[in-house]
Amino acid sequence: MAESDVTGLAISTRGLFVDRATVRYPGTEASARPAVDGASLAVEEREVAALLGPSGCGKSTLLRAIAGLEPLAEGRIAWAGDDLAGVAPHRRGFGLMFQDGQLFGHRTVGANVAYGLEAQRMPKPERAVRVAELLELVGLPGAERRRVTELSGGERQRIALARSLAPRPRLLLLDEPLSALDRELRTRLAEDLARLLRETGTTAILVTHDPEEAEAIAGRVVRMRDGRVLAEESAA
Amino acid sequence: MEHGDRLVSRSTRRAGRAVGTGRAWGIAAWTAAAAIPLAFLAVFFLLPVLSLIATGFTTDGRFDASGIPAVLGEPRTWSVVGQTLAQAALGTLLSLVLGVPAAFVLYRLRYRGRAALRGLMTVPFVLPTVVVGVAFESVFGEGGPLAALGLDRTLLVVVLALAFFNVTVVARTVGGFWSQLDPRPEQAARMLGAGPGRVFWTVTLPQIAPALASAASLVFLFCATSFGIVLILGGRSLSNVETEIYRLTVQFLDLRSAAVLSLLQFALVAAVLVVSARLRRRREQTVSLRPTAERIRRAHAPAIAVVAATVLLLHLLPMIALLVGSLRGRTAGADGAAEWTLQNYTNLFVPPADSPIDGSVADALATSLGIAALAATIALLLGGLVALVASRRPRSRVLARGIEWFDGAIMLPLGVSAVTLGFGLLLTMNRPLGIGLDLRTSTVLIPIAQALVALPIVVRALLPVLRGIDPRQRDAAAVLGAGPLRVLGTIDLPLLGRSAGLAAGFALAASLGEFGATSFLVRPDTQTLPVVIAQLIGRQGSDSYGTALAGAVVLGAITAGIMLLAERWRSDTAAEW
Numbered sequence: 001m002a003e004s005d006v007t008g009l010a011i012s013t014r015g016l017f018v019d020r021a022t023v024r025y026p027g028t029e030a031s032a033r034p035a036v037d038g039a040s041l042a043v044e045e046r047e048v049a050a051l052l053g054p055s056g057c058g059k060s061t062l063l064r065a066i067a068g069l070e071p072l073a074e075g076r077i078a079w080a081g082d083d084l085a086g087v088a089p090h091r092r093g094f095g096l097m098f099q100d101g102q103l104f105g106h107r108t109v110g111a112n113v114a115y116g117l118e119a120q121r122m123p124k125p126e127r128a129v130r131v132a133e134l135l136e137l138v139g140l141p142g143a144e145r146r147r148v149t150e151l152s153g154g155e156r157q158r159i160a161l162a163r164s165l166a167p168r169p170r171l172l173l174l175d176e177p178l179s180a181l182d183r184e185l186r187t188r189l190a191e192d193l194a195r196l197l198r199e200t201g202t203t204a205i206l207v208t209h210d211p212e213e214a215e216a217i218a219g220r221v222v223r224m225r226d227g228r229v230l231a232e233e234s235a236a
Numbered sequence: 237m238e239h240g241d242r243l244v245s246r247s248t249r250r251a252g253r254a255v256g257t258g259r260a261w262g263i264a265a266w267t268a269a270a271a272i273p274l275a276f277l278a279v280f281f282l283l284p285v286l287s288l289i290a291t292g293f294t295t296d297g298r299f300d301a302s303g304i305p306a307v308l309g310e311p312r313t314w315s316v317v318g319q320t321l322a323q324a325a326l327g328t329l330l331s332l333v334l335g336v337p338a339a340f341v342l343y344r345l346r347y348r349g350r351a352a353l354r355g356l357m358t359v360p361f362v363l364p365t366v367v368v369g370v371a372f373e374s375v376f377g378e379g380g381p382l383a384a385l386g387l388d389r390t391l392l393v394v395v396l397a398l399a400f401f402n403v404t405v406v407a408r409t410v411g412g413f414w415s416q417l418d419p420r421p422e423q424a425a426r427m428l429g430a431g432p433g434r435v436f437w438t439v440t441l442p443q444i445a446p447a448l449a450s451a452a453s454l455v456f457l458f459c460a461t462s463f464g465i466v467l468i469l470g471g472r473s474l475s476n477v478e479t480e481i482y483r484l485t486v487q488f489l490d491l492r493s494a495a496v497l498s499l500l501q502f503a504l505v506a507a508v509l510v511v512s513a514r515l516r517r518r519r520e521q522t523v524s525l526r527p528t529a530e531r532i533r534r535a536h537a538p539a540i541a542v543v544a545a546t547v548l549l550l551h552l553l554p555m556i557a558l559l560v561g562s563l564r565g566r567t568a569g570a571d572g573a574a575e576w577t578l579q580n581y582t583n584l585f586v587p588p589a590d591s592p593i594d595g596s597v598a599d600a601l602a603t604s605l606g607i608a609a610l611a612a613t614i615a616l617l618l619g620g621l622v623a624l625v626a627s628r629r630p631r632s633r634v635l636a637r638g639i640e641w642f643d644g645a646i647m648l649p650l651g652v653s654a655v656t657l658g659f660g661l662l663l664t665m666n667r668p669l670g671i672g673l674d675l676r677t678s679t680v681l682i683p684i685a686q687a688l689v690a691l692p693i694v695v696r697a698l699l700p701v702l703r704g705i706d707p708r709q710r711d712a713a714a715v716l717g718a719g720p721l722r723v724l725g726t727i728d729l730p731l732l733g734r735s736a737g738l739a740a741g742f743a744l745a746a747s748l749g750e751f752g753a754t755s756f757l758v759r760p761d762t763q764t765l766p767v768v769i770a771q772l773i774g775r776q777g778s779d780s781y782g783t784a785l786a787g788a789v790v791l792g793a794i795t796a797g798i799m800l801l802a803e804r805w806r807s808d809t810a811a812e813w
Contacts, residue, residue, distance in 0.1 A: 089714040096715040102708050106730045116716035
């Protein structure tokens with residue numbers, strides 16, 4: 001069931017649909033330009049899309065709005081045709097990977113990866129299997145008992161990715177996941193990330209300011225500027 | 237992820253409904269978490285303080301402000317106020333002069349054992365006022381090593397004892413800021429030809445001035461509301477407002493004059509708070525921050541010498557004199573030399589025949605420990621709730637402002653003197669809220685008063701840790717599927733637990749040593765250790781004096797032990813105190 005829309009975008013019953021979303025930060029004047037200014041976007045299931053734009057263009061804010069961490073001033077966000085307004089972040093079934101990982105310093109690597117599974121009340125033995133599986137997947141097998149503080153920058157982001165993937169999110173949001181790393185590591189992890197998303201069949205939106213990274217990971221690149229989504233172009 | 241469309245849409249809709257009820261529960265829970273500490277404060281703090289004010293303005297239930305000019309017209313009132321201001325000003329000045337080198341050596345220099353030294357320097361701050369008062373008395377009083385100077389019962393000794401506590405306050409407040417200060421402006425000044433002294437006066441001092449100012453106002457407040465020190469070391473001629481309120485209430489039963497003096501004390505405290513708020517606003521200047529520590533150089537020798545002298549003469553000498561005094565018998569023989577004995581410690585358990593107190597000192601210690609444990613529990617529970625509520629960052633501007641007010645309201649007991657609090661509780665709690673239940677006949681008011689005194693300290697120890705949590709940590713937990721309750725349990729509570737040890741230590745130490753409020757609330761059959769020590773110390777030459785010294789050693793050792801244990805538990809994240 002696809003209904004037509006003024007913007008010309010069809011509201012898909014599958015995947016994510018963002019319709020003229022506007023986000024204002026609290027404390028800013030109503031007359032000031034909002035961080036996200038009527039942005040529209042559609043992402044099909046199993047698709048990996050990149051949101052590309054200069055810093056401050058509102059791409060991270062849009063990502064946080066999709067996650068439910070920023071309220072919409074106007075517009076709507078829907079998944080599989082259902083409006084997500086009023087659905088709390090923890091009930092959306094989305095994952096979000098932060099630029100700096102945001103690993104929980106008071107938990108071990110294994111306990112970090114298991115966090116989302118605990119929230120799903122997965123039984124302990126199953127949880128251990130799933131954690132081991134993901135650590136294997138991100139190339140850090142057997143790291144369960146290591147402390148988060150002793151990880152290198154690249155290892156941290158691998159664990160953050162494993163943690164985000166563990167609860168099998170229906171949509172994975174990646175907020176500049178590689179930009180805190182040095183260039184060489186970035187190139188290598190970008191390849192790994194692209195492969196992992198492909199292999200797990202994860203629907204994902206990647207936010208980045210690096211065109212090369214966007215091309216390497218995403219099947220489709222969407223550009224953003226001044227809080228708006230610009231015309232789309234297809235990647236090879 | 238083989239979700240059929242229908243399955244997903246149904247589960248999302250169910251989730252939507254659950255959010256509605258979940259949010260209602262959340263609002264109810266946060267409201268309760270804020271309301272419980274506020275209600276406690278309203279009944280046991282605001283009500284007593286307000287009724288105290290009312291007492292100053294009424295006679296036999298009718299409005300009558302004539303008591304105010306009567307009290308203000310007495311010369312004694314103004315000599316007491318003058319004495320309070322003089323003690324506070326001199327105490328603050330000495331604390332600053334000794335505290336700035338201590339801040340430098342403890343926070344700006346790098347050497348082995350610095351962490352241990354910082355931990356030790358918290359001990360003077362938490363030692364009970366009674367213990368410190370008795371210790372200075374054992375230095376300058378009859379039979380003490382410096383008795384020959386004839387300084388007993390002089391302003392100088394009171395000021396020294398006030399500095400004993402507050403040097404560490406200055407060192408902590410200023411040092412924490414100083415350790416974050418970018419050293420490059422100083423280096424630039426050096427390269428322009430300024431010597432170390434000139435660099436300090438022209439570059440460093442202006443940069444740390446705001447921290448210095450806020451430390452000074454805090455110390456002034458502590459000195460102006462000091463009770464135990466002045467009661468023990470001051471005598472009648474050196475009375476400050478606090479001890480005068482106590483004297484008027486307990487000796488002369490002149491509640492009205494005491495209430496008017498309490499009003500004066502309010503005005504004084506309020507004035508200090510206003511000035512300090514002004515200064516704190518000016519503190520928000522732009523200084524570049526960059527944590528550094530220097531190696532020790534020869535140029536640091538004067539600062540190190542001042543700190544060594546402070547620790548040895550101001551802190552250690554009274555403690556050693558106290559310990560030695562507690563191990564000596566009553567002055568005997570023509571040569572005046574007393575012999576070594578454990579008699580004073582035996583007297584703690586078996587009171588001598590002429591003992592002025594009911595029961596033994598050991599009984600009082602047991603009572604103190606029980607009451608302090610209860611008070612610390614209350615303070616930790618309420619303080620935990622307060623810290624959780626005050627660390628929220630709601631989107632709504634009204635709520636955010638509300639939380640600021642909430643945080644400020646909880647700090648009120650810090651500004652009101654303990655004597656005022658104890659006096660107020662004594663006045664109102666015969667019929668709390670009109671309920672015919674006389675709380676004064678039970679001892680329950682003591683832990684409540686002590687919890688009120690400890691609450692601001694507990695909150696200041698817990699809050700920075702919770703405020704230090706990156707809000708995106710909670711976001712990360714939420715997008716992993718954790719509901720608000722699970723986020724609280726897995727992100728906030730583990731960190732709260734880590735600083736709980738330090739908060740518990742502060743709460744226990746503050747409660748154990750609490751003297752100002754407690755001295756109004758004790759009953760002959762339930763005395764706390766500080767109150768008993770203060771009673772015994774007044775009897776020089778008798779067995780009671782030696783027993784007081786021994787009791788002070790025990791109380792000081794327990795408090796210091798608790799604090800050092802708590803310091804070892806503290807997390808890496810620095811508390812504000």
